[in-house]
Amino acid sequence: MNGPKIYFTIPLFGGIPITQTIVSSFVVMVCLCVAGILLGRNLQKRPSRRQVLVEKGVSMLYGMVEDTMGKHNAYWTPYIGALFLSSMFGSYIGMTGIFRSSTADLSTTVTWALMTSFLCWGCSIRANGVLGWLKGFTEPIVVMTPMNLVSEIAQPISMAFRHFGNIAGGSVLTSLVYSALATASAALLGLVGxxxxxxxxxxxxxxxxxxxxxxxxxxxxxxxxxxxxxxxxxxxxxxSGVPYLEVGIPGILSLYFDVFSGGVQALVFSLLTMVYVGNACPPPEEA
The missing domain is CATH 1.20.5 (Single alpha-helices involved in coiled-coils or other helix-helix interfaces)
Incomplete structure (x- = not known):
């Protein structure tokens, strides 16, 4: 399995490569924007089935964010929803056979993880000020400062590699299964024929x-x-060259590696983001 291919390079700032990951991310973004416009228009007091399903999904999302982060952090719901959908469909787009999963590129998950860390730091600075934020690295004792720094660095690294490793690992295993089944097909037909x-x-x-x-x-x-x-x-x-054993068997494995694992990793990443940002944004009375 190779890294994302470079389609072309924009001759600006020393060259900006347009890779498969960028194209897949852009396609997912456009699809989500179009879906949001189509599902959010023509809202009525007597809702249709489509509107009922959309409102139910939005209500569930707001309920999950409020239960995890607190009601005072409900305004984070659009961001969490966008992160969850971008992650899930960024993994599912690889099943089309045309685009590459954007989450199978470490640069995507690292960017999301760094965004979570920056949000946590920004919320801490807003609540406690710059000096109060820096003071958190030296409490409870000065000796703990290196460990606090390591913890802050390890947080985005663990989030990024967990998501990337599961999606990329599933893609590698699926590719190996396809290759093995193609070899088995040729060997079996050659023996029987x-x-x-x-x-x-x-x-x-x-x-x-x-x-x-x-x-x-x-x-x-x-x-x-x-x-x-x-x-x-x-x-x-x-x-003897027809890889007929590839029909059906990889589809069963794809249900786990692509569908189930992609959804679970999107949920886990969103939950970790909610937990970290929620801890950095306590209720006003606690702050």
């Missing part, structure tokens, strides 16, 4: 399993029947 008799027997077994599975409604027999049937047909036709 050496004998016409063996190919015919495999074809016959597949037909029997498929018919029996359809009659008795057995999913396992249907699957093995289709695999044996396709293997026999391709072997008889001499099409």
């Amino acid at each position: 050496k004998s016409v008799l063996v190919s015919a027997v495999i074809l016959l077994i597949g037909a029997v399993l498929l018919i029996n599975g359809v009659r008795e409604k057995k999913m396992a027999r249907k699957i093995f029947g289709v695999v044996f049937l396709v293997t026999g047909i391709l072997a008889l036709l001499g099409l």
Whole structure:
């Protein structure tokens, strides 16, 4: 697996490379803006089904932010929602086969993590002043200053690498599975295709399993029947280069590595952002 490709370079400030990550991020941003305009227009007192679903989602988001950060921090909800949707769809866009997942690039997750750190520092400075913020690095004792600094540095690093590692790791594993299945397809067809008799027997077994599975409604027999049937047909036709085993199996793995993992990582990143920013913005009476 290689890094994001550079499509072209803008000749400004020494050259600004336009990579796959930038294009994917821009596409996600445009899609979210268009979706927001379409879902937020023509609001009525007697809501339609679309409006009910949108209002329910927005209410859930506001409730999650208020429960995690406190009601006084409810104004952070649009930012948290934008961060969550950008992260989730930035991971899902890689499933199109056209664009690369923007979250599979470390520069994306590092930028988001640094934004969280800057927001925390800005809220602390606003609440306590610059001297009060700097004083937090030396409490409770001066000896703790190095550890406090390490903690502030480790926070964005851990957030960035956690998100990036899960998405990029899933992409690498999926690529390895595709490569392994393509090799297995060629090896199996090459082995079966050496004998016409063996190919015919495999074809016959597949037909029997498929018919029996359809009659008795057995999913396992249907699957093995289709695999044996396709293997026999391709072997008889001499099409040993068809990677037919790649059909279906990677899709099951994609449900976890792409769909489930992408959604979970977006939620975890958003929750960590809410926790860190919420701690830096306590209620007015506590501040």
